[in-house]
Amino acid sequence: MEMDKLVSLCKRRGFLFQSSEIYGGLNGFWDYGPLGVELKRNLKEAWWRDMVKAHDDLHAPAGAPRPYEMVGLDCSIIMHPQVWKCSGHYDLFHDFMVDCRESKKRYRHDQVNGRWVEAKGKRVFAAVQEGGEEGEKLAEQRALKFFNLRAKNADELKWDGPLVSLTTVQDFARVLGPDAKELGTLTPPREFNLMFKTYVGALSGEEGAAFLRPETAQGIFVNFKNVCDSGRVRIPFGIAQIGKSFRNEITPRNFTFRSREFEQMEIEFFCHPDESVAWYRYWRDRRFRWYTDLGLAGERLRLREHHADELSHYSRGTADIEYAFPFLPPGDFGELEGIAHRGDFDLRSHMEGKLVKQGDALVVEQGPDGKPKHRGSGKDLRYFDDVKKERYLPHVIEPSAGADRGTLAFLCEAYREDTAPDENGKPTERVYLKLHPRLAPIKAAVFPLVNKDGMPDVAQRLYLELKRDFNVFYDDGGAVGRRYRRQDEAGTPYCLTIDGQTLQDQTVTIRDRDTLQQRRLPLNGVAEELRKLLR
Numbered sequence: 402m403e404m405d406k407l408v409s410l411c412k413r414r415g416f417l418f419q420s421s422e423i424y425g426g427l428n429g430f431w432d433y434g435p436l437g438v439e440l441k442r443n444l445k446e447a448w449w450r451d452m453v454k455a456h457d458d459l460h461a462p463a464g465a466p467r468p469y470e471m472v473g474l475d476c477s478i479i480m481h482p483q484v485w486k487c488s489g490h491y492d493l494f495h496d497f498m499v500d501c502r503e504s505k506k507r508y509r510h511d512q513v514n515g516r517w518v519e520a521k522g523k524r525v526f527a528a529v530q531e532g533g534e535e536g537e538k539l540a541e542q543r544a545l546k547f548f549n550l551r552a553k554n555a556d557e558l559k560w561d562g563p564l565v566s567l568t569t570v571q572d573f574a575r576v577l578g579p580d581a582k583e584l585g586t587l588t589p590p591r592e593f594n595l596m597f598k599t600y601v602g603a604l605s606g607e608e609g610a611a612f613l614r615p616e617t618a619q620g621i622f623v624n625f626k627n628v629c630d631s632g633r634v635r636i637p638f639g640i641a642q643i644g645k646s647f648r649n650e651i652t653p654r655n656f657t658f659r660s661r662e663f664e665q666m667e668i669e670f671f672c673h674p675d676e677s678v679a680w681y682r683y684w685r686d687r688r689f690r691w692y693t694d695l696g697l698a699g700e701r702l703r704l705r706e707h708h709a710d711e712l713s714h715y716s717r718g719t720a721d722i723e724y725a726f727p728f729l730p731p732g733d734f735g736e737l738e739g740i741a742h743r744g745d746f747d748l749r750s751h752m753e754g755k756l757v758k759q760g761d762a763l764v765v766e767q768g769p770d771g772k773p774k775h776r777g778s779g780k781d782l783r784y785f786d787d788v789k790k791e792r793y794l795p796h797v798i799e800p801s802a803g804a805d806r807g808t809l810a811f812l813c814e815a816y817r818e819d820t821a822p823d824e825n826g827k828p829t830e831r832v833y834l835k836l837h838p839r840l841a842p843i844k845a846a847v848f849p850l851v852n853k854d855g856m857p858d859v860a861q862r863l864y865l866e867l868k869r870d871f872n873v874f875y876d877d878g879g880a881v882g883r884r885y886r887r888q889d890e891a892g893t894p895y896c897l898t899i900d901g902q903t904l905q906d907q908t909v910t911i912r913d914r915d916t917l918q919q920r921r922l923p924l925n926g927v928a929e930e931l932r933k934l935l936r
């Protein structure tokens with residue numbers, strides 16, 4: 402699947418628009434159109450239903466060490482600034498960036514690649530933003546242009562090694578920036594905190610400074626005690642939250658994959674330290690299965706367990722669920738969700754203050770005055786097990802997913818082209834979205850075959866009946882074949898057509914988007930059949 406085709410379908414059919422497009426757009430921000438908003442809502446609702454609402458508190462699901470409880474939260478986006486100081490985001494949530502003095506563009510240091518090349522007695526690092534074969538091709542074009550050579554003289558370029566990251570380069574005077582004509586226009590790398598800063602109330606100075614949350618997780622940790630004290634849960638239990646997060650990404654790109662405003666679906670699962678590894682395994686496998694059940698199966702989806710040297714010092718396991726997005730070089734995967742064993746790091750940080758590693762232990766980081774650099778809440782966040790009479794700090798397993806990345810992956814996976822006969826039997830090209838019926842924005846479309854002989858009346862009655870329970874669409878415009886194609890492109894799994902026979906025997910045709918097969922159903926059994934098909 403070529404990404405351009407999906408991007409164009411998303412705009413044409415109203416899945417995704419660039420934010421503030423009439424003013425030229427704003428990089429890293431996206432708007433969901435009428436079909437997109439339904440698709441993303443369906444994804445979030447499937448997650449909420451499967452993880453929280455339909456969760457059975459009484460029995461252990463397959464693979465779980467024991468039964469557990471699940472509850473939800475909806476926390477504010479702006480929280481006390483101390484939250485981010487203790488969590489580590491204030492000091493550590495940054496990327497390194499380089500600026501180009503000539504093009505005025507800004508790049509993430511680790512996302513610039515390039516190749517060393519020599520010609521006409523000069524050695525330069527030809528930098529590009531792409532990777533893989535495309536990056537190599539572009540680096541050659543940049544070098545040819547810089548040395549004023551034609552493509553037929555490409556053999557005058559003496560390459561020294563493969564495409565490597567700019568992070569391996571010390572001498573910036575020899576770097577030809579990705580959009581520069583001259584050498585040495587990139588500034589040395591500088592730290593850039595990814596949190597969006599804002600000011601609360603009338604205070605404009607640092608006293609009023611606050612941040613838009615870069616993850617929903619911290620809202621859950623700082624409410625851990627509230628949820629326990631409100632008496633609803635006993636360990637093991639999980640708290641789930643869906644909400645917006647904001648990161649001032651240096652180079653947002655790849656459609657919605659890396660945005661500056663996005664939605665996360667996060668669970669913090671609190672358990673006894675002795676059982677934490679078993680719970681980590683449960684959540685890793687459970688979350689992977691969730692994607693495959695909804696249609697992200699096959700080679701493009703993988704579960705990647707981190708190696709021991711990739712783990713944070715407090716973690717006893719982390720895995721990523723990754724998808725081979727079509728905009729990535731072949732063989733590359735992008736993260737959809739991370740499942741992390743976080744030990745007691747987060748609750749301890751909010752209790753004692755920002756933690757750092759000292760030897761094998763985590764200790765409160767001290768400032769130059771010997772006092773905690775970022776003081777915690779001082780509240781006792783330990784859990785008291787009143788059956789075992791044991792007080793302890795629970796360990797946390799965190800499955801953290803992105804709703805926008807998920808939506809994008811399901812769109813990429815669903816995009817199909819085939820050839821199907823039109824209403825005259827002539828084979829024609831067809832574009833359709835093979836979305837799981839639970840995710841499809843429109844569940845069924847209702848058509849009168851023609852706009853006469855009482856067909857619209859029957860069709861509208863059926864539409865109104867179905868509308869009570871499902872998102873259905875009524876369409877009486879144009880040839881029925883064209884109406885089918887419009888629904889195929891929107892990913893609508895079923896089309897219901899009222900025709901001459903309906904008026905005689907009270908049956909309708911139901912057409913399946915994927916198999917194109919049609920069968921007849923009793924008119925009064927359509928709602929029940931749809932309910933069964935969508936389950």
Ligand code: GAP
Pocket residue numbers: 615616617618648650657658659660661663664665667736737738739799801802803804805806807
């Ligand atoms: N609380 C853990 C956490 O936030 P993360 O890996 O930084 O972990 C979790 O983010 C998920 O959020 C990612 O797997 C991804 O799906 C989504 N995400 C993160 N940054 C994003 C961005 N800039 N644009 C879109 N989605 C993003």
